[in-house]
Amino acid sequence: MSKNDIQMAEACTETMRVNDDASRLLGITITETRPDSATAQLTVIKALTNGHDICHGGFIFTLADSAFAYASNSTNHATVASGCTIEFLAPGKIGDTLTAIAKKRARGQRTGVYDVDVTNQKGDLVAVFRGKSYQIRGQVIPVSGEQS
Amino acid sequence: MSKNDIQMAEACTETMRVNDDASRLLGITITETRPDSATAQLTVIKALTNGHDICHGGFIFTLADSAFAYASNSTNHATVASGCTIEFLAPGKIGDTLTAIAKKRARGQRTGVYDVDVTNQKGDLVAVFRGKSYQIRGQVIPVSGEQS
Amino acid sequence: MSKNDIQMAEACTETMRVNDDASRLLGITITETRPDSATAQLTVIKALTNGHDICHGGFIFTLADSAFAYASNSTNHATVASGCTIEFLAPGKIGDTLTAIAKKRARGQRTGVYDVDVTNQKGDLVAVFRGKSYQIRGQVIPVSGEQS
Amino acid sequence: MSKNDIQMAEACTETMRVNDDASRLLGITITETRPDSATAQLTVIKALTNGHDICHGGFIFTLADSAFAYASNSTNHATVASGCTIEFLAPGKIGDTLTAIAKKRARGQRTGVYDVDVTNQKGDLVAVFRGKSYQIRGQVIPVSGEQS
Numbered sequence: 043m044s045k046n047d048i049q050m051a052e053a054c055t056e057t058m059r060v061n062d063d064a065s066r067l068l069g070i071t072i073t074e075t076r077p078d079s080a081t082a083q084l085t086v087i088k089a090l091t092n093g094h095d096i097c098h099g100g101f102i103f104t105l106a107d108s109a110f111a112y113a114s115n116s117t118n119h120a121t122v123a124s125g126c127t128i129e130f131l132a133p134g135k136i137g138d139t140l141t142a143i144a145k146k147r148a149r150g151q152r153t154g155v156y157d158v159d160v161t162n163q164k165g166d167l168v169a170v171f172r173g174k175s176y177q178i179r180g181q182v183i184p185v186s187g188e189q190s
Numbered sequence: 191m192s193k194n195d196i197q198m199a200e201a202c203t204e205t206m207r208v209n210d211d212a213s214r215l216l217g218i219t220i221t222e223t224r225p226d227s228a229t230a231q232l233t234v235i236k237a238l239t240n241g242h243d244i245c246h247g248g249f250i251f252t253l254a255d256s257a258f259a260y261a262s263n264s265t266n267h268a269t270v271a272s273g274c275t276i277e278f279l280a281p282g283k284i285g286d287t288l289t290a291i292a293k294k295r296a297r298g299q300r301t302g303v304y305d306v307d308v309t310n311q312k313g314d315l316v317a318v319f320r321g322k323s324y325q326i327r328g329q330v331i332p333v334s335g336e337q338s
Numbered sequence: 339m340s341k342n343d344i345q346m347a348e349a350c351t352e353t354m355r356v357n358d359d360a361s362r363l364l365g366i367t368i369t370e371t372r373p374d375s376a377t378a379q380l381t382v383i384k385a386l387t388n389g390h391d392i393c394h395g396g397f398i399f400t401l402a403d404s405a406f407a408y409a410s411n412s413t414n415h416a417t418v419a420s421g422c423t424i425e426f427l428a429p430g431k432i433g434d435t436l437t438a439i440a441k442k443r444a445r446g447q448r449t450g451v452y453d454v455d456v457t458n459q460k461g462d463l464v465a466v467f468r469g470k471s472y473q474i475r476g477q478v479i480p481v482s483g484e485q486s
Numbered sequence: 487m488s489k490n491d492i493q494m495a496e497a498c499t500e501t502m503r504v505n506d507d508a509s510r511l512l513g514i515t516i517t518e519t520r521p522d523s524a525t526a527q528l529t530v531i532k533a534l535t536n537g538h539d540i541c542h543g544g545f546i547f548t549l550a551d552s553a554f555a556y557a558s559n560s561t562n563h564a565t566v567a568s569g570c571t572i573e574f575l576a577p578g579k580i581g582d583t584l585t586a587i588a589k590k591r592a593r594g595q596r597t598g599v600y601d602v603d604v605t606n607q608k609g610d611l612v613a614v615f616r617g618k619s620y621q622i623r624g625q626v627i628p629v630s631g632e633q634s
Contacts, residue, residue: 063237064246067215089211092259098212099271100252107248111240122278123247124449125470127423127571129273129599129618131592148575148611152448153420153472155573155614167592170599172616174421174470174573176449272597273618275423275571277451277470279444296427296463300596301568301620303425303466315444318451320468322425322569322618324597359533360542363511385507388555394508395555395567396548403544407536418574419543425569 047077051116054182055080058115065108068101072112078146078156080112086138097134106158106171109144113156114173120180124153128171132162139163142171152177195225199264202330203228206263213256216249220260226294226304228260234286245282254306254319257292261304262321268328272301276319280310287311290319300325343373347412350478351376354411361404364397368408374442374452376408382434393430402454402467405440409452410469416476420449424467428458435459438467448473491521495560498626499524502559509552512545516556522590522600524556530582541578550602550615553588557600558617564624568597572615576606583607586615596621 055075059065065072065082068090074081084090084105092098107126114121134140144158158171203223207213213220213230216238222229232238232253240246255274262269282288292306306319351371355361361368361378364386370377380386380401388394403422410417430436440454454467499519503509509516509526512534518525528534528549536542551570558565578584588602602615 058240061242062240062246064240064249067237089215092206092210092212094209098210098252098255099274100248100255101212103251103255103274104246104248107246107251111247125275125277125421126247126251127273127275127616129592129616130271131594131599147614148573150575155575157614170591170601170616172571172573172614273569275468277444277468279446279451295466296425298427303427305466318443318453318468320423320425320466357538358536358542360536360545363533385511388502388506388508390505394506394548394551395570396544396551397508399547399551399570400542400544403542403547407543421571421573422543422547423569423571426567 043077050118051075051077054116054118055112057183058112068104070105070108075112075116077116078113080109080116080144082109082112082142084140086134086136086140088136091136095136099130102134102140102160102169103128105140106142106160106169107173109142109158110156110173113144113146114154114175115182118182118185119177120182121175121177124174124176126171126173128169130169132166132168134162134168140168191225198266199223199225202264202266203260205331206260216252218253218256223260223264225264226261228257228264228292230257230260230290232288234282234284234288236284239284243284247278250278250282250288250308250317251276253288254290254308254317255321257290257306258304258321261292261294262302262323263330266330266333267325268330269323269325272322272324274319274321276317278317280314280316282310282316288316339373346414347371347373350412350414351408353479354408364400366401366404371408371412373412374409376405376412376440378405378408378438380436382430382432382436384432387432391432395426398430398436398456398465399424399467401436402438402456402465403469405438405454406452406469409440409442410450410471411478414478414481415473416478417471417473420470420472422467422469424465426465428462428464430458430464436464487521494562495519495521498560498562499556501627502556512548514549514552519556519560521560522557524553524560524588526553526586528584530578530580530584532580535580539580543574546578546584546604546613547572547615549584550586550604550613551617553586553602554600554617557588557590558598558619559626562626562629563621564626565619565621568618568620570615570617572613574613576610576612578606578612584612
């Protein structure tokens with residue numbers, strides 16, 4: 043991957059991050075973006091739990107979905123999620139730091155598949171997520187004449 | 191469905207709701223619970239959007255997942271999600287009220303399948319969600335000698 | 339649904355059926371096609387079992403996938419499957435006749451979602467399947483100037 | 487992995503293969519089994535196509551599902567599929583040899599997750615499959631007092 047590609051990935055992340063109220067609400071941070079991959083982190087606090095003192099599955103999904111979104115928009119083609127699957131393997135406990143790493147498995151003209159693994163600070167696998175992306179018209183950063 | 195079953199479903203919801211910080215953080219309300227079904231609602235505000243002024247997919251998932259959780263725990267057998275799928279069909283816009291209705295499709299000794307449809311106030315289908323449940327030991331409300 | 343739409347759905351099925359060696363190999367028959375829906379049947383014989391005298395899950399999937407294919411191609415827009423999920427709920431035993439009914443849940447410009455329920459002759463739910471369709475260029479029956 | 491574990495995996499495969507009429511019908515061969523992993527192959531012939539001269543998606547699923555079954559039964563705990571997802575990425579053409587490699591991602595007391603990649607002879611990714619396993623009572627090879 044070229045230096046330009048990495049810079050583009052990081053610039054896409056900066057542009058998206060500004061308005062990403064949703065990730066901010068939960069405390070999700072994007073710690074790295076590369077072409078077609080991204081890493082996101084979340085620390086489980088009480089406000090994110092569902093009453094068993096474990097992280098609501100929806101927020102583990104949201105963490106993975108955010109990593110997927112930043113990875114699939116990292117080459118400056120505006121892309122949305124068309125569907126996702128998640129398998130829950132271990133609970134996220136209060137105090138845990140969860141890390142989601144999204145990687146491209148395939149991408150065609152319009153559609154793509156990204157895999158996201160979510161682990162805790164001990165390296166245990168907390169969830170596996172698979173996202174299907176759909177490329178729409180437009181660019182993340184309008185740098186040039188768009189062609190979709 | 192008997193009156194007792196309905197009362198049990200509503201009592202399970204009350205018990206779970208007390209500690210459900212996660213649903214409260216987003217403003218999710220459980221508007222009805224019946225044996226093996228539940229309805230949840232969420233109004234999309236700016237804090238829930240991802241920068242395109244549309245609801246983060248993770249929060250649409252969380253809404254559906256909450257309806258699924260209340261439905262699958264409505265008969266007082268403690269149940270968790272083992273995995274879920276979601277297809278995103280239309281965006282949730284600021285001001286939209288989203289309604290998720292969860293219904294049981296199947297339930298065996300340990301595992302079950304619930305379908306959740308998410309619609310907006312116009313009746314448009316926003317997402318379809320399918321949750322796989324796994325019954326663990328224990329009861330939502332410890333009313334009697336448990337047998338798992 | 340108009341008489342013309344039904345005739346078109348049935349004509350699409352006839353056209354597809356001629357070359358559908360795969361469904362024929364298993365003994366799958368398409369018993370009805372309507373606009374955006376289709377019904378397929380399969381009788382479980384020994385050759386379709388996996389050694390426990392139960393139908394190989396792959397063939398239950400194939401039955402559902404066939405119903406999905408005929409439903410999603412019933413309006414004469416050439417359509418392929420982009421992805422599918424299946425949950426197995428009960429075994430298909432030797433001698434069972436399995437019926438798969440596919441119905442459209444949503445369809446946009448390019449992508450769609452179809453649900454397929456598979457039941458046996460007693461009405462037991464054997465599997466639930468969800469198919470994601472992707473509309474490609476072309477028509478099932480080239481009746482007119484195509485526009486994709 | 488110990489020599490004993492490999493021998494057990496191979497013995498489980500031999501036992502299952504004897505009665506696996508379904509895989510035989512399609513021409514699926516299991517080319518390698520190791521503890522928690524398995525490789526299966528299929529050559530696409532006309533009888534497996536759906537009329538566009540491409541392999542029926544159901545048979546690509548069946549290939550992946552077979553690899554998953556042999557992988558998830560390789561440690562002599564009888565295991566069935568509870569649900570699966572597949573994303574179709576490229577067609578299987580007549581004459582193609584498809585290879586499915588199944589690997590364990592996670593396995594708890596009862597449930598597990600296996601990923602299966604399907605590639606063609608050129609190394610192109612044809613499909614990605616994810617299988618959820620459920621451990622039932624019993625052993626593949628009844629070698630000792632079972633405990634489930």
